[in-house]
Amino acid sequence: MSYRVFSGIQPTGQITLGNYLGALRQFVALQQDADAFYCVVDLHAITVAQDPSLLRERIVDLATLYLAVGLNPQKSTLFVQSDVSAHSELGWILQCMVHMGELSRMTQFKEKAEGKDTVTAGLFTYPALMAADILLYQTSRVPVGDDQKQHLELTRDIALRFNSRFGETFAVPEVMMLKEGARIMSLDDPAKKMSKSNPNPQSRIEILDSPDDIRKKISRAVTDSDREIRFAPQTKPAVSNLLVIYSLTADVTIDSLVAQYEGKGYGAFKKDLADVIVAHLTPIQEKHREIRGSGLTEDVLRQGAATAAQEAEETMALVRERVGLGGFRRR
Numbered sequence: 001m002s003y004r005v006f007s008g009i010q011p012t013g014q015i016t017l018g019n020y021l022g023a024l025r026q027f028v029a030l031q032q033d034a035d036a037f038y039c040v041v042d043l044h045a046i047t048v049a050q051d052p053s054l055l056r057e058r059i060v061d062l063a064t065l066y067l068a069v070g071l072n073p074q075k076s077t078l079f080v081q082s083d084v085s086a087h088s089e090l091g092w093i094l095q096c097m098v099h100m101g102e103l104s105r106m107t108q109f110k111e112k113a114e115g116k117d118t119v120t121a122g123l124f125t126y127p128a129l130m131a132a133d134i135l136l137y138q139t140s141r142v143p144v145g146d147d148q149k150q151h152l153e154l155t156r157d158i159a160l161r162f163n164s165r166f167g168e169t170f171a172v173p174e175v176m177m178l179k180e181g182a183r184i185m186s187l188d189d190p191a192k193k194m195s196k197s198n199p200n201p202q203s204r205i206e207i208l209d210s211p212d213d214i215r216k217k218i219s220r221a222v223t224d225s226d227r228e229i230r231f232a233p234q235t236k237p238a239v240s241n242l243l244v245i246y247s248l249t250a251d252v253t254i255d256s257l258v259a260q261y262e263g264k265g266y267g268a269f270k271k272d273l274a275d276v277i278v279a280h281l282t283p284i285q286e287k288h289r290e291i292r293g294s295g296l297t298e299d300v301l302r303q304g305a306a307t308a309a310q311e312a313e314e315t316m317a318l319v320r321e322r323v324g325l326g327g328f329r330r331r
């Protein structure tokens with residue numbers, strides 16, 4: 001029996017190597033065995049202000065990237081969150097099941113709210129919408145990076161709470177994370193995760209970066225004080241992060257890289273790392289250029305929205321009945 005997978009990415013900036021290695025690449029691997037739903041979560045994106053025309057462009061760009069990295073629309077359902085109104089509907093219902101205290105403990109909210117004069121209520125209730133995304137599709141596994149783990153735990157709590165109050169309704173999802181690579185760190189500061197919203201573009205590799213930019217960014221990446229290439233995340237976080245990136249991108253073990261670069265300086269290591277990244281990303285970029293503007297992405301998203309809406313409606317019918325809502329409109 002195949003199992004249901006759901007995951008999503010926000011169209012809030014250029015997708016980074018962190019997003020790719022930690023999440024997007026797993027999506028492709030999973031589509032072999034899983035019945036997968038992958039989403040461009042535009043409703044989550046508007047929890048902070050977005051320019052409307054740029055948002056629309058980024059939605060199509062991100063969906064195109066899903067296809068360029070190898071998602072097969074024949075195997076997986078690819079769609080935009082706001083095209084399936086059940087996400088907003090269930091998001092509201094789950095806001096009425098989650099407690100203020102639980103939402104206040106979310107580290108991602110605290111980080112995003114820090115230093116801001118004011119934040120939207122949507123940023124605060126964000127995890128309820130994320131729970132809705134996942135629970136609508138009776139998902140059993142959710143591939144994500146480490147920063148989403150707390151949201152996943154809350155999703156499980158919400159599902160269990162709903163099921164115990166109203167009777168079995170939702171599958172309770174498991175989080176899926178890589179052992180190494182679930183948290184790719186910034187190139188300029190190994191204490192921070194690599195992020196598409198970091199104001200410093202040198203902190204990240206973007207999937208669509210030119211070979212030149214990739215080489216510059218890697219050569220400027222911070223390293224640790226000695227010259228040794230060793231995997232020690234606590235004492236050598238910067239080099240360890242580069243080793244993880246190298247290992248995942250080239251599909252070789254960290255041990256073999258450490259052996260290969262024994263006695264060699266950072267210069268040779270960084271040059272090879274940049275080459276490996278460029279070689280890995282070039283075909284993805286070519287594919288992205290080929291698909292963008294061909295109309296394929298738009299067709300896939302139209303079909304995906306129809307498939308997702310149908311699937312989501314099955315869960316919604318049950319939810320409305322269980323909670324005691326409406327039920328008079330013919331669907």
Ligand code: TYM
Binds near residue numbers: 021134144
């Ligand atoms: P987002 O858009 O911030 O990131 C998309 C995915 O990339 C992972 N990720 C990373 N993995 C490794 N290293 C990094 N430096 C790194 N940065 C990001 C994220 O963990 C994520 O898996 N809330 C989600 C989007 C979302 C979602 C969902 C995910 C909405 N609904 C339902 C799963 C299921 C987010 O903001 O991801």
